[in-house]
Amino acid sequence: MTGNRWLRSSIFFALLLLLALPSLHGQDLKSFEQRITTKVLPNGLTLILCERPDAPVFSYSTFINAGSANDPSGQSGLAHMFEHLAFKGTSQIGTSDYAAEKLALAKVEAANDAYQAEALKSVGRDEKKLAALHKTFLDAQAEAHKFVVPNQFTDVAERNGATGLNASTGLDETQYFWSMPENRLELWAWLESGRLSDTVAREFYKERDVVNEERRMRVDSSPTGRLVEQFLATAYVAHPYGRSGVGWPSEVAQITATEAMAFHKKYYVGSNIVVAVVGDVKASEALPILEKYFSRVPAGPQPEEMTTVEPVQFAEKSVVIREKTQPFYLEGYHRGSYKDPDDTVYDAISDILSNGRVSRLYRSLVRDQQIAAAVEGFSPFPGDKYPGLFAFFAVPLPGHTPAEMRTAIHKEIDKLKTAEVSDAELAMYKTRARASLLRGLANNQGLANTLTEYQTRYGDWRELFRQLDRVDQVSKADIRRVAAKVFVDSNRTTAEIDTDAQPAAAPQATAQPAGAAQ
Numbered sequence: 181m182t183g184n185r186w187l188r189s190s191i192f193f194a195l196l197l198l199l200a201l202p203s204l205h206g207q208d209l210k211s212f213e214q215r216i217t218t219k220v221l222p223n224g225l226t227l228i229l230c231e232r233p234d235a236p237v238f239s240y241s242t243f244i245n246a247g248s249a250n251d252p253s254g255q256s257g258l259a260h261m262f263e264h265l266a267f268k269g270t271s272q273i274g275t276s277d278y279a280a281e282k283l284a285l286a287k288v289e290a291a292n293d294a295y296q297a298e299a300l301k302s303v304g305r306d307e308k309k310l311a312a313l314h315k316t317f318l319d320a321q322a323e324a325h326k327f328v329v330p331n332q333f334t335d336v337a338e339r340n341g342a343t344g345l346n347a348s349t350g351l352d353e354t355q356y357f358w359s360m361p362e363n364r365l366e367l368w369a370w371l372e373s374g375r376l377s378d379t380v381a382r383e384f385y386k387e388r389d390v391v392n393e394e395r396r397m398r399v400d401s402s403p404t405g406r407l408v409e410q411f412l413a414t415a416y417v418a419h420p421y422g423r424s425g426v427g428w429p430s431e432v433a434q435i436t437a438t439e440a441m442a443f444h445k446k447y448y449v450g451s452n453i454v455v456a457v458v459g460d461v462k463a464s465e466a467l468p469i470l471e472k473y474f475s476r477v478p479a480g481p482q483p484e485e486m487t488t489v490e491p492v493q494f495a496e497k498s499v500v501i502r503e504k505t506q507p508f509y510l511e512g513y514h515r516g517s518y519k520d521p522d523d524t525v526y527d528a529i530s531d532i533l534s535n536g537r538v539s540r541l542y543r544s545l546v547r548d549q550q551i552a553a554a555v556e557g558f559s560p561f562p563g564d565k566y567p568g569l570f571a572f573f574a575v576p577l578p579g580h581t582p583a584e585m586r587t588a589i590h591k592e593i594d595k596l597k598t599a600e601v602s603d604a605e606l607a608m609y610k611t612r613a614r615a616s617l618l619r620g621l622a623n624n625q626g627l628a629n630t631l632t633e634y635q636t637r638y639g640d641w642r643e644l645f646r647q648l649d650r651v652d653q654v655s656k657a658d659i660r661r662v663a664a665k666v667f668v669d670s671n672r673t674t675a676e677i678d679t680d681a682q683p684a685a686a687p688q689a690t691a692q693p694a695g696a697a698q
Contacts, residue, residue: 209645216631216641217463219471223479224451227470228631228641230458232624236362238459239344239624242372243632244354245454246447246483248427249420249563255435257391257427258443260349262379264387265440266356267345269333270378273371278380281327285381288324289437291317292385296434321385328382337371340364344625351425352565353636359625362460366469373473376453379444381437392433395426403505403677410499411510411675412562415569419490421562449480456631458624490514490567499675507576508677509585512569513666515559518637524613524650525662526559526570531609532601532659533557533592538608540595541572545588551580555589565637569673570666582676596663600656613651617644 215231251258271278295313298305337345341361348355356375360368399405409424416422426432455474457466493514515526533541534556545552553575560568574585620626621644635641 209642212645213642217467218635218641219467221450221471221475223475223477224449224453224482225474225477226454226635227467227474228454228456228635229461229463229466229470230456230627230631231461231463232458232627233460236460237359237624238362238365238457238461239359239628240357240368240372240455240457241625241628241632242356242376243454243456243629243636244448245352245452245636247350247352247354247563248423248425249351249486249566250443250447250483251420251423251427252439252443254431255439255443256423257395257432258435258440259354259447260391260426261384261387261435261440262354262444262448263347263349264390265379265381265384266347266375267331267333268380268382268387269329270374270380272374272378273336274329274332274380274382276327276329278327281324281380281382284320284324284327285437288317288320288385291320292436296436300434325383333371333375337368340367342368349425351421351563353633355629355632357625357629359459365457365461365466366473369469369473372455373476376448376474377476377478379441379448381440384437384440388432388435391427392429395424395429395432398426399424400429403501403503404508407499407501407508407510407675407677410501411512411673414497414499414675415493415512415514415673416490419488419566420486421490421566421568425562445478445480447483448477449483450474450477451480451482453477454632454635456628456635458628458631486566493673494670496669497673499673501675501677502680503677504679505677507580507582507679508573509576509582509589509674510571510573510676511586511589511672511674512561512571513668513671513673515568515570515666517567518560518564520567522658522662524647524654525658527613527651528606528609528654528659529570529596529663530557530559531612532605533596535609535612540592541574541589544592545574545585549588551577551584551588553577555585557589581680582678586674586676593663593667596659597667599660601659603656606654606656606659610651610654614648617647 212230217229217231219227219229221227246259248256248259268274271282275281291313295310295317298310298313334345337358337360341364342358343360345358347357356372399409413422413424427435455470457470516522520526531539533539536542537547541555541557545555555572555574557570557572559570561571562568572589574582574589576582576585620630630644631641634644637643
């Protein structure tokens with residue numbers, strides 16, 4: 181496509197994009213400021229209310245500024261456990277008799293401690309004693325389970341119109357969210373504040389087994405899952421981004437309810453939580469309700485910032501998995517966090533290389549060379565709170581290899597270093613970035629999620645609109661400069677699934693008598 185035709189096509193696409201987004205009318209900072217109320221409670225918890233009376237519903241997001249990267253050493257998978265415990269209820273819901281259940285749970289913990297102490301002995305372990313302790317542990321769990329009212333928390337929410345009940349644990353944060361009729365606001369506030377302030381480690385060890393099974397499905401039984409885990413463990417030597425997000429098997433198998441509650445006490449404090457409610461709510465009426473319930477969340481000091489800094493990588497590293505499965509290629513380059521002044525430049529590079537069928541990587545590897553079924557460059561990975569990676573992956577078509585993917589991807593990367601992108605490519609990035617951000621604000625759930633994230637990351641939700649200014653400031657020279665700085669061999673880690681047979685072992689040298697002919 182010639183430059184002029186490409187520019188005309190880009191402008192036409194941009195116009196279609198804008199025409200397709202009529203709901204974005206009034207999606208500017210001034211209009212939001214008129215509808216948003218922010219309140220920091222005495223316990224440090226931040227409430228954000230956005231009035232949107234378009235329909236008699238509301239959506240919310242609770243954002244905990246802690247994720248798997250905050251798992252204590254030796255306790256990987258701990259943050260993820262709260263995604264499971266969040267739906268188990270509190271001392272008031274999910275139990276038939278909490279006073280009796282509390283005593284039973286204490287016995288479960290004591291039985292687990294005794295069992296683990298024997299199981300972890302490196303010498304002198306008594307197998308008969310271990311079996312007896314394990315039976316005591318299982319019996320204690322069965323006794324505690326008698327008081328459980330299964331799924332009561334979820335049932336109460338759904339019977340009152342809740343939809344989209346979910347939670348997610350990332351490396352950087354944990355989020356809880358759903359939507360509900362506006363006349364159930366107080367019930368929601370009671371439910372949500374309760375599971376933040378009155379957490380019960382109910383069925384903890386049952387859920388620990390669920391997490392172990394999740395790991396087996398997502399990682400151990402998935403060649404790509406294993407590749408990504410080994411890739412990150414190789415790319416990082418110091419920072420927790422190199423640890424398994426779902427947890428290392430031996431550590432998940434040993435984490436305890438006591439350790440989980442210590443994690444909760446540290447990170448689930450008001451100063452580390454932002455809650456946003458978006459929909460048919462009036463701040464003057466809703467704020468007193470939210471203050472009443474969310475003031476129950478314990479106050480506490482802001483958890484200390486992580487001080488571990490990943491050292492500069494000075495040599496290329498690689499991972500190769502050889503097995504008969506779908507070949508796969510992955511590579512990554514260290515880059516800065518979301519606070520990096522060049523954060524939007526990385527977004528521009530990702531967009532130009534990978535956004536849709538007109539992107540450079542798609543046109544080269546999929547359309548023109550027909551060597552890949554899929555290819556993409558994306559950033560940041562695996563998180564953005566701390567310095568992450570700019571990563572690329574490609575899935576070879578039959579008859580093609582990861583080595584071909586590597587060569588083709590590097591060819592497109594090198595073009596960014598040696599020549600400026602076109603005016604049309606840069607303009608399309610800016611149009612798409614603006615449309616994508618604003619489109620995410622068009623629905624209540626998307627806006628609630630965005631408000632909590634920006635309030636947490638920047639201390640001010642208004643920063644999401646300043647993001648648009650940074651997008652507009654990206655230049656062609658910025659893209660070339662950042663590409664030349666980051667995409668260098670010594671900063672690269674590669675990983676691939678190779679279906680070729682393993683190389684033949686080198687023949688062993690045969691010892692010869694001294695003085696024998698060579």
